[in-house]
Amino acid sequence: MPPKDTQRDKGSEEEEVLQAVVLADSFNTRFKPLTLNTPRCLLPICNVPMLLWTFESLALAGVEQIFVFCNAHSDQVKEAIQTSRFSQPSSGVHIVPIVSPRAMSVGDAMRELDEKQLISSDFILVAGDVVSNLQIDEVVKEHKERRKKNKDAIMTMVVKRSGAFHRTRPVGDASVFVLDPTTSECVHYESILAEPAKRSIMLPREVMEKHHEVEVRNDLIDCSIDVCSVDVPVLFSENFDYQDLRRDFVHGVLTSDLLGKSIYCHVVEQGYAARVRDTKSYAAVSKDIISRWTFPLVPGDNLPGGDEYEYRRGNRYISKDNVMLSRTCTIGNDTIIGPQARIHDNVRIENSVIGPRCSIGPGTIIRDSFIWDDAYVDAGCTIEGSIIGQAVHIGTGSTIKKGCLIAEGTKLGPKAVIGEFKRISREKPPADEEEEEGEEEIAEGVVNGMAHAKRGHFSRMPLALELGEQAEAYVWPDTVGADVGADGRSSSAARDADSEDEETEAWGNLKHLRLGMYQADISLSWTEYGFDPYFSDTDSSDDEEESSLASPASGVLLTPSGDSIPDFSLAPRSSANFRSECVSSLERALAEGHTVDDAAIELKTLRMASNVTMTEVRDVVIEFVVGLVKGEPGSAAQKNNISPVVERWAGLITNLMASERVEMLLLLQVRFKTCARLPNYLAAFKFFLYAFYNEDIVEASSIRAWLKDPRSREAMGKASQANMEACWKQGAHTLAVIEADEEDSEEEDEEDDSE
């Protein structure tokens, strides 16, 4: 890399070159199919590519050197950088694109950054789709001051106060920050997904020991602007399993005692910063720009793309470059009309963005929509709450309902009727998408022919979908509204797995991120959403590990409900391979008498290598342990065999399960159902449970929580309801026994442990 040497020289010459790292890739696919041919950071927001907004935000803060990590469509990103005004030598900003095809997550990008040794001092880490007018340099200054006093303050996250229900605050991708109000140190971080709804968070006990006062903030927008010290990429290299910046890195640093690093937050009161995370926040950020929250980064003033706009009353922005507005058209409030757009007679446009060179035919009505460059909308169409991609052609009299994403180059109509939340592209959706969704059919329209979409499809929803006679389009499988439970998507999958993979995004959560999706539609009672930080003063347990447990008796407790549903669907692909490797590894460990710690490390490495979720590892281990128990099912021999086996593997199980005891029990339960062919086998469940209890793998409280968990009684995966029920009853019985034991032993201690 030629720039490398020059940069280092520069770094030594001028000490205070402010550097920034832009992650141009989002490592998720929420914008599909719009991102089929365009990288996400180059999608236009208010007619300017998002990346340019980010550059302008950085330039505003006096950043002199920007490294751009690009992955997908890197050639397009490079070209965009080259043609932008920031690449001019006199612009004062030096932009270095770095192509890293290997990087599949933020973590990979950071490790590559560490390898390349590009960073000489504290730097700003931003996503390539951030819009901000903040003086980030002041945050950097604050960060450096703090670093002087405390070397371990490695990162400052910029967050904006907004209120929990602000439109710009992503509902499905929000975070709770627990801050020390005096130092603004972030002491705990929790990401909040909309589904499964999280009604509580758990705060480690140490937090309360170290800090007199903490603020639990659920009203902050995570701006995705971080001021990082040079240690941050190094930490990513050291912990090669960190993928996501927030969920893995921040969470890891804050929960780890070993690292001893601290992270701070900068709460922004004045100024604007937000990230376009998904189609819904795309709409929100557009709206914020149009209503001038980003001032002076607004059309007509300092639009990063350089186009000139005339600002008219009611937040209407009309380009100064050859716009044709018909005398009879109505331009409503909060609207941008791009350069050379042609708006014909009797068109009504409200609350929308019309891209450059678009043509809107007579009598068309456009509401709450985003029409991108070169789109052609014919006469008499109605478009509501949708994103229409580049050069889309929409025929006469078409109707597009809210939430649709129409990708580049698609042709629809005439008289197309597109229902809500459809995703349509010109190219065929990738095969795996179809496979995953199974039953959903692909509607297909062919040029110059009758739309011979499958009849069944249309007869089922006669009005929902009609592509029109001259359509060139494929409808993508419906993801929104799919039954989440049956689908088996889970939040733990989303949390544990690498975020680059579409399948790992919980569908239930994703639908909150869709354009036009309102809470009311999803019918969640949001009054219940929020936090009731119940801090009890009971000092029941001194065991540190237990304090972070979900047990009603421990100090800071917020019961988890729906926090982590284990993934019971056994992923078909790499998992078979993984399973056999796991089992052989465990067998080796058994044969050669490895310590459980070694076995645990080996499993972890395997997990990394084959990219599966933690849940799956647990499942394999449970299956293995259950399989180890020899003897006729239900016989006394088997019963006697259980406790030595469990004793031998207790360490490994504890290690893998971490704090997710309830989940483990559920797994055990399911495993029993699926393994057991003979009804007698079921009887062994209670012995296992008891053995687990004896080995301190589970506590009485976890068993209690498991029993309460509604999932423990439902049919799951291959396990039938009856079998689950049987197990549950056994569990209840075991618990009664255990409680009886406990009461005996605790009578002397005079401690009441029962709720």
Next chain:
Amino acid sequence: MPADTIAIRDKPTLKQIETLVARLRRRQVIGAQETALETALLLRQIVSVARFNSIEQLTQLIKSIARRLIDANPKEFAVGNIVRRVLRLIREETAAALGPAEEPDNTSPFSVPNTPAFPNPPDLNSSRPQLRATNSLATFMIMGNQRVQPPNETRQSSRESTGLDHHGEDHFQGWDGEKKPLAITVKPLLIQAIQEVIDELETVYENVSKTARDHIYDGEIILTLSYSRTIEQFLKSAARDRHFTVIVAETAPSYSGRQMATALSSANIPTVLIPDSSIYPLMPRITKVILGAHAILANGGLFTQVGCALAAAAARAHSTPVVVCAGQYKLTPAWNLYHEYAALDFAGPEKVISFEEGGGGERRGAPLEVINPIYDYVKPELVDVLITNDGDHPPPYVYRLIKETYDDEDMQL
């Protein structure tokens, strides 16, 4: 863009231009005085490094850069005004340097008729290219003036035959013969001239407040708004000789009035800070309203900080005199073609309402529209006198001042 790269090879200067363009665009330089000063400094730098063979080239170069600066933030009129000043000075200086022989030639037909209200004709007698066929209001006024028109007409035609370019070339050849490039001879003079503009900008407050004691009497109650260094200086200098009270409106949503109030009270001037809503009911007690200006337009109207239109209208309702203090560099050959309310520029809603409240959740009824204008337009009828560093003038006279200050060909940059 190519024009500057050809004429300017000095990299730091090119970068300086870009930086100022970017800073203007990002609104990191705001306020008439600051932008004026930055522009003047940049022009001095440009003139000192530029390569040019004729004055025409230099003015073209400056104009092309000026256009970029103006496009970067068209709402800062001072940029264009300073450029116009400098262009005119360049023409004057070169004409003077190129030979005194020309001077008498140009002087007589172009001298502006002395009117009683025009006590001291400024140095219009120096030669300057004049009155091409520009369709400005100023030209129209001159055309309408019978005393000036005939000589002008004849001069114009004779001028066109020779033409400025031709004119300039002649001299260039002349200088060539002496092996002395034009740039080297004229440059020090030009830099000197621009330096004078810079000095004038730096002393503008003192010069505006020279006559302060003539405008404020003992026992007056004066209303002012917003923060303006010109007014602060003006009131402080008046306070040396007079005893008066100042009432400052806090000027929401910028609340710059608070800064003004503290500045005045710390200078021992009795000061009262009031909310903007009290302006009208307090007006009967006020003897004079003193306002600053962002720009003085050709019809005598003003762009001022928001709130001034309210104060001026209230003053008119109570027949209270309105005095405007501003530097001469705010004279702008432009008109307000917009609506009178919130004519020029809008800031974000942040100062008016918090993001939390104003950003809105979803489905919260009708969208809340927040309008936060930065400038007000004050009609010329509402202003009684303009106090500049170039003397005191009534608003209807501004067009004249503009004509005298700038060359007609520079009206449209």
